[in-house]
Amino acid sequence: MEGFSSRIGYEFAERKLLRQALTHRSYGMPNNERLEFLGDSVLNCVVANMLFLAFPNLTEGDLSRLRANLVNQQSLCELALQLELGKSLLLGDGEIKSSGMNRPSILADAMEAVFGAIFVDGGFDSASSVIARLYQKSVCEIDVNASIKDPKTMLQEYLQGKRIPLPKYAVIETLGEAHKQHFRVECHVPELGVKTEGEGESRRRAEQSAAREAYRVIANS
16 A cells, blocks of 8 residues: 555545555455545536636536546546555455456546545645646546547547437446446447447436447547
8 A cells, every 4th residue: 555655646644544455345445435426526516627727718518528628537547547546446256256356446436536545644735736746647648529528429429420320328237236237338339340348326427438439449549
């Protein structure tokens, strides 16, 4: 965990907060779910402020779409992978056996929990400083014209421009209780032989995630 602290550039006064942030519910209590809830709000606030200052001419709707692209599960997972967060996760035996340390949903949730833990440990200024440092490059590299459209719209417009039929979406797995389900969705573009998967806490988010990956694959092929 000390190595992870160095990578995020923050030293905890209360080390137990970092341990809790990196503890999945499968490992035991206290776990990171409450810190995840808090970190999600702090992250959204800080990123919203960064975008507000960086793009003074964008509308509220466009700013919301940009923020959604930066704080979604895939982006948080990518950040967690860059920081090698998975190495420090505390997981139950079942999650270890199923490679939970590499699962996007677990990594994204833990990343939010870390931000929540920093907020509790050092206050909003400390959390804001860490988040701003980690997200500065992503904000600077934003292509506004491309980013203000959601992934499904981007993929649809791209395929229409090539006169290729629209993709087909299908739910391939639903996990969890009715009040807290987790979806895994497939995006299939038969004419191009492309099949991608996405995960999310709603079917819509999972479809957006799958569409984003499909667009990346097609655009880079």
